[in-house]
Amino acid sequence: MSIHGKKSLPYIVRKVFEIQHKLYQQHVRMCSTGRLQEALKIEDEQDFPKINDLKAQAEETQYYYPVGKSFKHEPDVGEQFTYSQLRVRLAGPHQLQPKPDADDLQFGKLFTDHMFKAAYHKRLGGWQTPEICPMENLVIHPAAKVLHYAVELFEGMKAFRGVDGKIRLFRPELNMARMNASAQRSGLPSFEPEEFIKCISRLVSIDQEWVPHTESASLYIRPTLIGIEPTLGVASSDSALLYAILSPVGGYFAGKQTGGVSLLADPRFTRSWPGGVGDKKMGSNYAGTIHVQKEATKQGFQQVLWLYGDDHQVTEVGTMNVFVFMINEHGERELITPPLNGLILPGIVRHSILGLARQENQFKVTERKITMHELKKAIYENRVLEMFGAGTACVVSPIERIFYMGENLLIPTMENSDSVWIQMRNTLLDIQYGRVKHPWAIEID
Ligand SMILES: Cc1ncc(COP(=O)(O)O)c(C=O)c1O
Secondary structure (H helix, E strand, O other): OEEOOEEOHHHHHHHHHHHHHHHHHHHOOOOEOOOOOOHHHOOOHHHOOEHHHHHHHHHHOOOOOOOHHHOOOOOOOOEOOOHHHOEEOOOOHHHOOOOOOHHHOOOOOOOOOEEEEEEEEHHHOEEOOOEEEEOOOOOOOOOOHHHHHOOEEEOOEEEEEOOOOOEEEEOHHHHHHHHHHHHHHOOOOOOOHHHHHHHHHHHHHHOHHHOOEOOOEEEEEEEEEEEOOOOOOOOOOOEEEEEEEEEEEEOOOOOOOOOOEEEEEOOOOOOOOOOOOOOOOEOHHHHOOHHHHHHHHHOOOOEEEEEEOOOOEEEEEOOEEEEEEEEOOOOOEEEEEOOOOOOOOOOHHHHHHHHHHHHHOOOEEEEOOOEHHHHHHHHHOOOEEEEEEEEOOOEEEEEEEEEEOOEEEEOOHHHOOOOHHHHHHHHHHHHHOOOOOOOOEEEOO
């Protein structure tokens, strides 16, 4: 950047613009409940893992999908994009939006000032130069495959502002592993996970004032990959667009916990089937659930408990994985979650809860099939202690009631003082908000 010890003009102009941008952002900052930072509680911040430590960490991570180096691209994917190629085009001061108060946030209604974009064109050799630009509409051809065959997939992750003011991502390498698996199943190009994480971190860092200054909210990150080839054949899309947008979201448990959720379990509907894509995060998995969710709401229930098969297997709840904590037939305390048999999204919170519970070793932890027959019998015999959903959006959500085949099944989740769901929720929040040092929370620069 410097010529004979002096800064070049374009460098100076960019710096002035960046500083101006930052000042303006500070000026319009409202995304805070004004909570005092508890930075002094953390003594040695050096131990928090950073983005650059991810590579080594990813090598060791065991997950349903290959993480880090163990992931293999399709041989014909072509050139990859890298973080070093990233171009940044900042929004002008007049384009910056005022930030909302963190207490008013609703899920996915507001977006930050910038977005990430990278195009893929097979005929041009693969991935093109990635860029961060002001948030803008997309222009795509009406024949783009995403609009006809739902050639689309996405991820859901969050950036948290810790009690020390630092911003962290939670296990982003797992989101990237799942996203690449969804891309391959959709015939879309895969990408280098680490490079995309670095680009996302830069995006979050540019829009950092949008990460709420509170432990009751966070910044939701929505990486998305769509097939944009403008041809109507049902075939893989030789052009694609990878983008990421950011949305500040309130905590599910902002304020006091008001009660558990009620579920409609209707065996006439299913979310996934063997050999399908229930274990991928594709938009097409969600469109068909909307009618059923509407039906549940109409009947006064908050979520749908998804069942599968003639034996009415419990699979997932809404957009969460499901856990049952009960005394099993042998009198043992057991935490059960349905197995990853292709029907279930391998949730990152699910994976983390299983890891924590196995590490604690306080009770039996199993991934196994559980049917409505078994669950109902255990509820009748007062052996079910808790049920909860787990996912990025709400972390952990207690379940209180299931309406199944004309019957209300009541679960005493909210009645236990020493609940597993609260322990799990608190441990995860402690990690995410940097109250404890943990390799799962990755600090961004
Ligand atoms: C169907 C479904 N199941 C489970 C989850 C939970 O996954 P995660 O813990 O990765 O957010 C989600 C949300 O992403 C989902 O959409």
